[in-house]
Amino acid sequence: KHTELLPHKKFHQLINRGLLGIYLSDSKVRRQKKVRKLAKGIIKTGGWASYFFYLNGLAYRSLQKSTPPFITRLVSKL
Numbered sequence: 001k002h003t004e005l006l007p008h009k010k011f012h013q014l015i016n017r018g019l020l021g022i023y024l025s026d027s028k029v030r031r032q033k034k035v036r037k038l039a040k041g042i043i044k045t046g047g048w049a050s051y052f053f054y055l056n057g058l059a060y061r062s063l064q065k066s067t068p069p070f071i072t073r074l075v076s077k078l
Contacts, residue, residue, distance in 0.1 A: 014049050017049035017053070020053075020054075021054035021055075022054070022056075022057040024039040024050075025056075026061075
């Protein structure tokens with residue numbers, strides 16, 4: 001609703017839904033059963049964009065855990 005009057009409203013809607021997906025992919029959410037259930041409903045309501053960013057957030061966090069620290073430092077310097 002709040003993005004309806006903004007220029008480029010579709011872009012702003014994508015950002016809002018994407019941020020929801022990314023935030024809800026955090027391990028703090030997944031560790032809490034009741035919150036996890038609520039998060040699933042929010043992602044479902046957010047549509048494909050929320051789901052897409054949710055999956056990417058999970059993938060990123062998974063890769064982040066399995067990547068050795070020296071590679072992370074090396075890549076961040078590029």
